[in-house]
Amino acid sequence: MRNLRVxxxxxxxxxxGTLSLLIPLHLWGNTAVALIMGLMLVVLFPVxxxxxxNRWTGLFWKIIYLLEREENLKTVPGKQxxxxxxxxxxxxxxFSKEVLEVAIITTAVYDGVATIVGLLWGKHKLPNGKSVExxxxxxxxNSLVLSFYVPVFYSFLISVFSAFxxxxxxxxxxxxxxxxxIPLLTGMFxxxxxxxx
Numbered sequence: 001m002r003n004l005r006v007x008x009x010x011x012x013x014x015x016x017g018t019l020s021l022l023i024p025l026h027l028w029g030n031t032a033v034a035l036i037m038g039l040m041l042v043v044l045f046p047v048x049x050x051x052x053x054n055r056w057t058g059l060f061w062k063i064i065y066l067l068e069r070e071e072n073l074k075t076v077p078g079k080q081x082x083x084x085x086x087x088x089x090x091x092x093x094x095f096s097k098e099v100l101e102v103a104i105i106t107t108a109v110y111d112g113v114a115t116i117v118g119l120l121w122g123k124h125k126l127p128n129g130k131s132v133e134x135x136x137x138x139x140x141x142n143s144l145v146l147s148f149y150v151p152v153f154y155s156f157l158i159s160v161f162s163a164f165x166x167x168x169x170x171x172x173x174x175x176x177x178x179x180x181x182i183p184l185l186t187g188m189f190x191x192x193x194x195x196x197x
Contacts, residue, residue: 007119010067011112014084018108021088022101030092030100037089041082048078084179095187102149102158102190103183109145110162111178114138128167135163154195161189 024032047057048064064077072079084107091103118134125131139159146155165185169178 004119006067006069008116010069011115013063013067015108015112018084018088018104018112021104025097025101025104030095030097033100033104034089034092037085037092040085041089044078045082048082049076080177080179083177084183087177087180087183091183091187094184095191098149099187099190099195102146102195103186105145105149106142106158106162106186107179107183110138110142110159111166111182113141114163114166126167128170130167135167138166139163150195154190154193157193158186158189158195162186 021033021036024036044060046052047060053061060078064073068077076082088100088104088107092100095103114130114134114137116134117137118131121137122131122133124133126135139156139162142159142162143152143155146158149155150158162182165181166178169181170176
């Protein structure tokens with residue numbers, strides 16, 4: 001029961017937090033997104049790793065205790081958020097605004113929806129423990145959302161590719177975490193396909 005109680009709000013926070021990066025992207029471009037991600041790492045990673053608790057870090061710790069997985073509380077709380085910062089930050093530095101937009105949406109929508117659908121309705125497990133239902137739900141909704149930004153065929157290809165990336169990723173190590181890999185590899189995939197915006 002804790003799994004559902006923590007994971008669904010956690011993934012909703014992930015979806016909304018990640019999609020909120022579209023605002024600075026549209027207002028100020030890739031550099032703003034890269035700076036926000038860098039600032040998050042420089043300011044919040046030491047707070048987490050060194051367990052700095054004071055009146056300035058209170059909100060951070062409230063969010064962590066509300067949404068973080070038990071195993072991460074014992075190691076580096078917010079680990080996946082920091083992986084996301086590195087993945088999206090690098091994507092912002094390497095690729096165009098249009099590619100970054102697709103990577104942000106895919107990281108938010110595919111990853112969040114696949115987990116929620118898998119938790120609620122997943123019955124058929126894939127080798128890595130993810131569910132067929134979650135992967136299909138993530139592909140369908142991500143394809144739908146991306147179809148407002150890129151042609152439908154490309155939105156489907158990107159979504160299937162992201163499902164593949166998530167299913168080979170592991171959150172056991174920093175640079176194999178899906179929050180790091182999905183934005184970066186989605187950006188690379190869009191660049192190689194020359195996805196029209």
